Structure formats: structure tokens, C-alpha cells
Amino acid sequence: MRRFAAETARDLVRSRSLQRQNRRRCLLSPLWPLLSSGSQSRFSSSASSPDSPPAMGSSPPVTLDTINPKVLKCEYAVRGEIVSIAQRLQQELKENPGSHPFDEILYCNIGNPQSLGQQPITFFREVLALCDYPSILDKSETQGLFSADAIERAWQILDQIPGRATGAYSHSQGIKGLRDTIAAGIEARDGFPADPNDIFLTDGASPAVHMMMQLLTRSESDGILCPIPQYPLYSASIALHGGTLVPYYLDEEAGWGLEISELQKQLDSAKSKGITVRALVVINPGNPTGQVLAEENQRQIVEFCKKEGLVLLADEVYQENIYVPDKQFHSFKKIARSMGYGDNDISLVSFQSVSKGYHGECGKRGGYMEVTGFSADVREQIYKVASVNLCSNITGQILASLVMNPPKVGDESYESYCEERDGILSSLARRAKTLENAFNSLEGITCNRAEGAMYLFPRVYLPQKAIKAAEAAKMAPDAFYCRRLLNATGIVVVAGSGFGQVPGTWHFRCTILPQEDKIPAVVSRLTEFHKGFMDEFRD
Amino acid sequence: MRRFAAETARDLVRSRSLQRQNRRRCLLSPLWPLLSSGSQSRFSSSASSPDSPPAMGSSPPVTLDTINPKVLKCEYAVRGEIVSIAQRLQQELKENPGSHPFDEILYCNIGNPQSLGQQPITFFREVLALCDYPSILDKSETQGLFSADAIERAWQILDQIPGRATGAYSHSQGIKGLRDTIAAGIEARDGFPADPNDIFLTDGASPAVHMMMQLLTRSESDGILCPIPQYPLYSASIALHGGTLVPYYLDEEAGWGLEISELQKQLDSAKSKGITVRALVVINPGNPTGQVLAEENQRQIVEFCKKEGLVLLADEVYQENIYVPDKQFHSFKKIARSMGYGDNDISLVSFQSVSKGYHGECGKRGGYMEVTGFSADVREQIYKVASVNLCSNITGQILASLVMNPPKVGDESYESYCEERDGILSSLARRAKTLENAFNSLEGITCNRAEGAMYLFPRVYLPQKAIKAAEAAKMAPDAFYCRRLLNATGIVVVAGSGFGQVPGTWHFRCTILPQEDKIPAVVSRLTEFHKGFMDEFRD
8 A cells, every 4th residue: 555655646746747847857856857757647637737726625635645645655665665664574484484585684775773773871761760760860879770871961951941841842952051052062073163043953854954955945036056976854944834945976996076166067067957956965974874074175166155155965874984094074164163154154053963873862852953054044044943833842952961071081981982982983984894894896897885873875886777677567677676685685775766876776775774683684685685686687 | 133034034024914915915914914914024125026136155145034924924922922022031030139019020921831940740740751761670679669550551562562662763754552542542432442553653743734734724824714713833834834724703792712714714715715715714612812722613513614614723722621511522523423424424633742731841842643535645644754853752652642541540550640640630720710710700801711722812801002012112912011011021822913803902812820839929919010001001
């Protein structure tokens, strides 16, 4: 059912796009054509024109043909059809063990570390528990269960919350004391001042991205420059808010490099089509591509945004996930400030999340955006939109403050905290390297190194025979490959067509998150499957 | 600054409305004219036409004139200008005690119980703390700190979470086991089946409302019937999604009654203006009006929606807040099912939140919507939009399951839980009655009873002289009154013009949430202020 509904929706989107969105389709064509290719349309004859909504008053009042077409247009491959199939397989394995050639589903589709067994950072969870139930803070048993610095930190945080009320709505930007802590953490990271009034705490980074897209998008004539491949939150959010995604291609040959000439070319091309480009999205470290930008490259990007009057939307949620000694994370704010550019020179939004890093607290939905270089009256509008949703969840707010201010030398938890953090990060680095080597050892696969983030994005050179088989199955070739991989191994990865890629190239995104003791099995299952696939479809 | 920016934004909205939205303005005119009245426009001569966006490429790239006009149009009075003033006064009191004729600010502007000292339900917080830090579940000290049924419940919940990973993203509708619990709670409440697959867990009710508005709104020709007075989330969300609010007036003389003839009249009027009305919003118990609908009235509403093919959006977040013995809460789903209407007869969405009720856990941002009577393919679209934001926060999800499945007879916590719950609800009932009586004893004020919810919405018959003074101050008369009240007493209430009201009538919304020992002071301060105000402006 799910699959059928999704395909029906895509058909509707496609027919509407064909009818009336030629300009936009041109810009998007490298990204989407195969997402909607080939399936049969249930609505091809019955769908009414978008300009003449059908009469109301009959049941059911809401059909695919009468909902917001922007919703229809939106796609989010990371939780798309392949996950539905995986969930079905998982159910089948549960009900009928041995019914498939694998005994578990390995979800490598999404950056969700704790779902694959990564343990939370003890200190963070101690503090959260104490803030949830402060009545135990001064009980003697509590000393036996919690570290002294967690108890101390919980008191500090409670003192920052008006009335110590962790169950009250906070200021719509987040609790002021926690924003002070976060701003101090940013200052310590960057060596430049940060203002707590620039911080907007959010339920993860995604709502923050939506807020900025909503603010900047007036119509489909407003464009947002996004990397291709991109994390599909961006395409989804742009579609939902009715703007136009202006793609710029990362250079796979150059380790997913970001070339200013490519930015300029795509910007000029969009302008010539009547698009007003409002902002540039940069994901650093890259998702799905795993590269870490060089400092010099970042300076060029800042200069480009300043010259072209673009808002720089810096997705920096993987700032702690760096796995190679020759690369370091630098925030775009630090780069801009080190170039002498202040609030009056560049509009810059940095997104951070508690879901990534070494902590991986996805379920807590914490995050923030640091909004700099906007006029007071525009900032007021951002605040107003935040206030309509009252505030982000307080647990996530507290966690965001902990992430930006973890235990320090001398704190009781410091050593165990470092051990947990470094254990996770060094293990992730080993897993990234092992998987990268495994991919590169396979016939017809090349894979850039994961310098950071949580993903590899290998390129698969599919044989013509496989491409033809995919066409016959009415699927994108990379989606066909991923489906076969899932059915053969239980490993869930996401096809490159969900992220965008140079037309005619095929990729998939695979997280580096299975626990380390499972990596050898992942490698052998992947290897065996891939060899079989290539043998089956060798031209 | 904030005030100035807000007024500038309103002016921009107003000038644009005048230019091009005559039809829409007509529908909205009872609601908004005074919100934007009188302030001077900084942009009146310089703002470019909305059809010719100014050239980009200069600094700053983003101005009020180049952001999404839907954002400009959106208003949310509950956290608007009056709160900014209150925060300033609070700061002044802190820095300079005695600088005002009161020693604290009393925030009666927002339903935020714990900010005013209401204590959380112990059992709920015990379970949350244990789920945050499960490592202590089997330690001996834990038995001394937590109740046995909280420990048992935490184990149950952890067992429902795949891998016991409370830090992982969940299914985008929420953890299946928690949805099972919630569905069982709905069944127990209504006596009719509920399907866990119909439940979408959300970060409070607000994002759920946004999701439905986003789904149903294609353009400003799509309308949503909303009560006037209304909770301004609805007007804000409709504005943000570019639809049209179609107002229907509650009958103040009949205890804020909801007349079907009024619904029909407004629906017909909207249709005649080319509006396709998609849905009817009903808030029961009422916000800001505090009435509880009679069962027979609810049946009429269901029949109306069925006949007219409208989605019924039932805001039922105050379902536990009932203060009068002659009224009871009935969910619209129960009403529809008891009329024999099933999934094929009516599209119905019920919104619930952990922020209200006796628990008032606003900061946890938990809630759900129960979505029934939509086709599978439309539901799939709702799921897709939910999946773009991955999932709601797990703490809020757990809390929503606790609210729908609190301790039962025989559980260790049952008695203390009942005591806490009933203590809060009976105190709220007493406070509602005391404030209602106080308002009704004042010259020129009438106040319907608060049968439910957390608010009183008294009507103030302002003397002409006060109305003239407000006009001179370029303010809505009720906003003028509320501002004077704040400056004289430190009590923050929200002017009726933020909720909508019959033109020429003036109201304000006052929560019943100050702790009971403060109510006498609230009453005497209100009384003294009001008498002085009437004396000053008596015609």
C-alpha cells in the first residue's frame, strides 16, 4: 500500500510538473527524473486540472488531488520506500525465523547511532534524569547512583530555569541560561564572541532549517543553492515551502570538492531563468558525502556569499565527527570573523544538533541555530515564528547545553566522559576506513574517504545489463541495486538518486554506524552480494 | 525595538493586504483591523511592490521587504508585545526593586501552569528520569528513591523501544508500543476502538496543527472555518501556510455557544467569495472562551461536517480540564462513532497534548493527533511529512503514553497520583470560580463561566473616553486596557483583539493559573486597577 501510494503521488507530481513547471523542472531535472520514472498512474485520466479544484461536499473530502501539491512534491528518501520494505522483512523474520537469507536487518540508511547499539554518554544522561526528577537531588541514595559533577550540573541548570520549572514553556529561543552556556561553548570553539541572543534552540536541526526556508521563500522564483549530492531534508523543505532548489555539483573526482566556479555557474544560470537566489547551503562535514572542507575553501565560500548577497546556511551538525588527522572542523562563523567580516558583512546561520557527534542523541530532538548578520526587524520575524510553536523541548535544550559544555578537567566524570567519547569517535574512524577499503576493493565501485560525518557514498559503475533490468522493473538503477542488496543481505542503504548525483552516475549512502563487531559480517555480506550481482549482470 | 519591528511588519502586511487581498481582507476584517491600526509606517514610501522584488546582491541580503510575506502576516498575540513589556518590567524590578507599584510579574497570558508554581505529577517524572538513565533501574538505591510501579513502568516502556534505545530516532509516527498504549487509553475513554496506526506523536499539539494546515492548504482560495474568539495558533498557522481563515462567531450571550446556523452562514458566505472551505476547527473545551460543548451540539457539528464534506479538526487538548458538574468531555470521535459514522463517513483529527490537563507539562513538548477517515494514500502523505522531521522527542512520546495510561487502582503510586491530580483540578476549579465572580462584580465587566480549559475571557464595556484615549495612543482599546493593567499591577493578560471578537466588543484572556494563595492578591489588584481605570475614563 505504502509503495503504491507513494508512486501514485509521484505520478501526480510528475503530471503537474509537466503541465506547469517547466522552468523549475529544468533546474531540478538532474535530481528527480528517475524518482518518478516508470510507474503507472492511477490518476492519469481522472485527475482534474490543478486550476479547477473538484467540488467539495462529497466523501471523502480529502484526496491526493485536493491536497497541497507542495506536500505531494516533497520526497525524503532516507525514510522512504526501502525502509518500508525493510520493516516488512523484519516483521517476516520475527514471525518466521529463517525465512530470509539473513537473521537481522541492519539499518545503514540513517544516521541513528543508538538504534544500532551505540551507548549514550553517561554524564549527559545522569544530568537529564536529575533535571526530570529534581526531588531526588538532595537525597542520600542519589550520591550512590549519580556522579558528583552530574548532581552539581543539574543544580546549576535548574538554577538557570525560572522557578526551576523544567515542565514550563521556556522563552521561545530557549532558556536564557542555557543559551549563555551554548554561546560560551561557541566562543571556546571559535575564539570569537558569540551572543546568546543569536541562539535559537530547536527540536533538532530540521525545524531550524524549515524556519529559514520558510523565512526566505516567497515563491518558486526564490532559489536556494544546495549541494548535489545533498541531505534530502533540504530538497524536502524547499519543496514544502514552494521554493526552487538550485543545485551545485560537488566534484567527486576531487574528493567531493566544492568549486567556486561551479557555484558561480549555477548561480548565473538560475538568475538567467528568473530565479532570485537567496541562500547557499553548505553541509560541512558533508552529508551524504563525508568530506571536510579545507579552510581556504571556506574562505572562498564566505567571500562568494558576501559578494553575491547570499545568506550562508551552514549545516555543521557533524562538527565533532572528524576521522582523519589532516582535516579539522572550522565553523563558518570562525572563518568569516577571522576574515574580518562581522554582522554587517554577511548573513550566516549555523545549524547544530544533539543527534550527531559522538553522543548521537537523535531521539532527544535537541539542537540550535546561531543566527548572525540579520537586521533586528528580520530577527524579530524569526522570533515570532519560533514563538508560534512556543518553545523547543526542555530536555533537548538541556542536552544541547551539555554538548556545548561537557565535563572539564578536574570534574569527577571527566575521565570516563573522555573515554566514552574517544572510544566512540575512534571506533567510528576505524569503521569508516574498513568500509571504505571494502568498497574500493570491489569491482566497479569507487569510494572517497569519509573524512567526517557518518556516511560513505560509494559510486557503483553498474553494467548496462543491470541498468536495463532496473528499467524493466521501473526503478532507478541505484534503487534497483539497493533493493537487491536489502533482499539478499538485510542491509539497508539509500540509493544515490535520493540525494541527487551527476546524471548517469549511480551511488548509495551507507552509514558507518553498525557496531564494530558487526563490521566484518557487513563487509562479507556486501562483498558476496556485490560479486553475485556483477556476475549476474556482467555485460 | 521589538515593538517597533512588529509594528513595521504589520504596516507592511497592511499595505500589501490593501493592494491585493480585498477578498481575503473582507473575510478577516472582524479580526485584524485594530491589530494594525494607527502605527506609522517606516516603509510606506520605500517598500517596493510585492510583484517586483528588489535586486539582490547588496548588504543586507534579507530585509522585511524580501522575506516571505506569509511570515510577516502571521501574528501570535499570546507571546506578543505585551510579554516583551512584561519582561522589561521584570528586569527593572530585578535591577531596581521598588521601581514599580508591584513586586512581581504575574504571567496570566499563557497556559503554562508550571511556570506559576504548579508541581509536576511525581509518577510521570519518576518514569521519565528512569527512562533517561536506565542504568540505575536495577540498582538497590533506586528502590529507595523511586516507587515500585514507576520502576516497573520504565521497564515496560524500555521493552517497547527497539533496542531500549531512548536516544534513537523512532518510527516517524512515534514508538509503536507507546502508540498501542495511547490507542488503548483512547478506547478506554471513548468506548470505541482506536488504531495505533492512526496515532501520530508530535512535539506538542502545535506541530500537528501545522501539519494538517499544510496538507489542506493549496492557496488562499482554501479556507478553514475557525471559531472567533480563537486560539491564535490557528490564525498564525493559516497565515503561514497561505490559506484563508473563515471566521464563525461563538455566541457570547449563550455562554460562547456554537450555532450551526452561524457555521452555515459563514460557510455559504465564504463559498460565494470563491473560497473552498476544507475544514472546521472546533476547540473543546474552548480556548480562550472556556466553554464545554453539549453532546447534542457536538452531534450537530459532526452532521454538519459530514454534510458539507469538511475535515473536522478537533482541538481537544483541554479534555481533562472540566470544572463544572453539569458538563462532561466527549471526544468528537466518540460522538461520531456513537452516531454510527465510521472511517468512511467523516475525516476527523483529534489533537491532544501533554501541556494541558492536570499535568501541564508544557516544556516536554509531547502530544499526538489521532487521524481517522482519510484514504490510505492521503495518510501516506501525512506520514511522509512527519518523516521529513524524523520523529518527535522520545521524552514527550513517553509522557503522552503516561498521560493516556496513568497509575491504576492497586499500583503503589495510585493514591498519591489521584491526590496530586485531584488537588490540582479542584484548585483550578476554585480559582476559575473566584476569578469569574471577581470579574462579574466589577462595573462594566461581564464574564461567562469557565466550564473548562484554563482561561476566562471577560468582556469589558469600555467608556468612550477610554476608547478615544486608546485611539490617541494608536492602540486597540482592549490592548490599551491590558497595557494599563500590566503597568499598574504586574498582571499580564492578552487583549481580545489577539483572539478575535465581535467588532466593537472588547475582551481579554486571563488564565486561572496563579497559585491559589495568590488569587486574593490578583483579585484585589485587578479590582483596584479597574475601579481606578473606570473613574479615570468615566464618560
